[in-house]
Amino acid sequence: MTVVVPTFNERANVRKLISLVEAALGQTRWQVIFVDDDSPDGTAAEVKAVAAVDPRVQCLHRVGRRGLAGAVIEGIMASAAPFVAVMDGDLQHDETLLPAMLDTLRNGGADLAVGSRYCGGPGADASALGARREAGSRLANWLGRQVLKADLTDPMSGFFMVRRSAVEAVAQRLSTSGFKVLFDIVASQDRPLRIVELPYTFRAREAGDSKLDNGVVVQYLGLLIAKLSKDVISPRFLMFAMVGASGVLVHLAI
Structure with missing residues (x-):
């Protein structure tokens, strides 16, 4: 199996994350692919230093391209493993859940296993987000569920494991901008995925800074509209339209 970790300025977390994944997966054959967006803090160099002595670790160093969704898609497409997990590089996701995710997919019971902060089971907790961000996350999840029409409590989760074939089947339709790649993968399927x-x-960040900003929110709203239109309206077109509209408003105000 492969673990894909998109990174930007996560140098301080690289070695600890690798150690945690190794401890969680034990004797399971695994690799971790860090997809780094040319981090100025030297994240790629840190990953390559580990990769030089551990062949299970790889680095895709992207130059001139940026965005979590695109990084995740490139990482998954670079894997040859039948099952691919996606998790953040900030240590906020619980790596000890990886074996259970893998067992679920290997047993044929699901195509997608999602780490949920909101499913109501024992241990589900998103309080580390803080009250404001948790409220925003719950609203985003509610909006996502209205579009997906799927029984998924956390479609905004960045922590999941999927059959690689399910992503390859829709790779051409996926948006490379924004943060919500899980939502896009589920919404783009011709047939509903079996989801567990x-x-x-959700743990508190140990080092580095959150990448969430207003631009991410706008990109997510664009993705929602694109999926509601069955991709007739593209997220890129919506972004151009919103920029153009804002320019018109400024012009009228002046």
Whole structure:
């Protein structure tokens, strides 16, 4: 199996994350692919230093391209493993859930296993987000569920494991901008995926800064509209339209 970790300025977390994944997966054959967006803090160099002595670790160093969704898609497409997990590089996701995710997919019970902060099971907790961000996350999840029409409590989760074939089947339709690649993968399928959610506690960040900003929110709203239109309206077109509209408003105000 492969673990894909998109990174930007996560140098301080690289070695600890690798150690945690290794401890969680034990004797399971695994690799971890860090997809780094040319971090100025030297994240790629840190990953390559580990990769030089550990062949299970790889680095895709992207130059001139940026965005979590695109990084995740490139990482998954670079893997040859039948099952691919996606998790953040900030240590907020619970790596001890990886074996249960893998067992779920290997047993044929699901195509997608999602680490959920909101499924109501024992251990599900998103309080580390803080009250404001948790409220925003719950609203985003509610909006996502209205579009997906799927029984998924956390479609905004950045922590999941999927059959690689399910992503390859829709790779050409996926948006490379924004943060919500899980939502896009589920919404783009021709046939509904069999989904299992596993509860976990979202941990507080240990180092580095959050990448969430207003631009991410706008990109997510664009993705929602694109999926509601069955991709007739593209997220890129919506972004151009919103920029153009804002320019018109400024012009009229002046």
